[in-house]
Amino acid sequence: MRSAVHNFGWLAVEKAVRLVFGLGVGFWVARHLGPTRLGTLGYCLALVTLLGFVPALGLEAVVKRDLLQLPGQAADLLASSFVLRLVAGVLTYLGLLVVVLGGWGLSGEEPRLVAILGLLLLQPALSVPDLWLQAHLRAKLAVGAQLAALVVGSGLRAWLILTAGTLAAFAWVLVLEVLLGIAGLVVFAHRSGLRFSGAAIQVATMRRLLHESWPLMFTSLAISIYMKIDEVMLRQMVGPAAVGIYSAATRLSEMWYFLPIALGASVLPALLRARDRDAAAYAGRMQQYYDLSAGAAYALSIPVALASPWLVRAAYGPAFAAAGPILAVHIWSSVFVFLGVARGQWLVAERLQGFYLAATLAGAVVNVGLNLVLIPRWSGLGAAVATVVAYGAAAWLASYLHPAVRAAAAMQTRALLLPLRGWRYLRRS
Secondary structure: OOHHHHHHHHHHHHHHHHHHHHHHHHHHHHHHHHHHHHHHHHHHHHHHHOOHHHHHHHHHHHHHOOOOOOOOHHEEEHHHHHHHHHHHHHHHHHHHHHHHHOOOOOOOOOOOOHHHHHHHHHHHOOOOOHHHHHHOOOOOHHHHHHHHHHHHHHHHHHHHHHOOOOOHHHHHHHHHHHHHHHHHHHHHHHOOOOOOOHOOOHHHHHHHHHHHHHHHHHHHHHHHHHHHHHHHHHHHOOOHHHHHHHHHHHHHHHHHHHHHHHHHHHHHHHHHHHHOOOOOHHHHHHHHHHHHHHHHHHHHHHHHHHHHHHHHHHHHOOHHHOHHHHHHOOHHHHHHHHHHHHHHHHHHOOOHHHHHHHHHHHHHHHHHHHHHHHHHHHHHHHHHHHHHHHHHHHHHHHHHHHHHHHHHHHHHHHOOHHHHHHHHHHOOO
């Protein structure tokens, strides 16, 4: 458990520096671009993000699990997953270029921006070495590479602001920052002993990985839908300025989502070991994990909701004042995001990927349906309400609908009631 805490600490440090350093420039970029231009860039990035489920193939959780349980097959696992992701990424990008050249549903600068940002579809294949680093709790090695890429990207954004750079230039900087970070990860993983080549590719392994990961791939699609469909629907139903206001609010809310992901990557090895040793200890560890996730989410959501008008004005200026109420609502989605990530670790360990898919698809349907009703009435605020309800339905309420998951649902409910149960933890201390 000590190594998990140490690993989480490095991940938290990297993200904390990213928040302080990167978001400072991000707020400057938002002020410079204004709601409409920021909304155009955010809309194009949302379209690419919605396609990201294809090149990722849902492989991350499955590969990390197998790297822990089958360390002797690491080269086979990584080489096979790299090929699968690379082929899927290239085909997806080529399909996206067909759409761009056809101009379907895009106008103004949008085709060019989508073509540039579409290069991010190759990121899942190129970042396969990061799965190995995560599985071996070597976050310290990756932090330097990520921070170096952040410094370069932030410096270039500042230069573009000072020189009145185009939206396309801002899109290129985003792609370059991601590629620099990946290059650093590859170098550190190689120096740490990671070795795999084309000779390690196994067709049987690729078939098995796809068989296990396809539900998670469509789960990623569902997650992308109820994380990014709001911006797409706002663009179509209201306009790019509404997207800019909404994305400004969600940036302040979603920037904390790294916490449950980093925590999950750090505790997964310990959970798998506890599962193999003692069922009672495993259940106890899971309840502690849910409680910690909910406690962190509450500690974040309450002050952000109360201070949302001040936070928005301080970060973006008066032009984005309408984002304050949106942030006050949207931040509560973090409670269900934190619990959903924790449940996702358990579902993968128990090989319940099919339920994971059904729950997230249900959440996506709820989100789209509520957006159709609420966006015409309340614009971005309606989209925020739809997001919170959809996250709650997918990450918590759906757990009661499957017999094998109801034990997890009970743990999640106890975690949600942590403000009423917290005295027990205080009494122990």
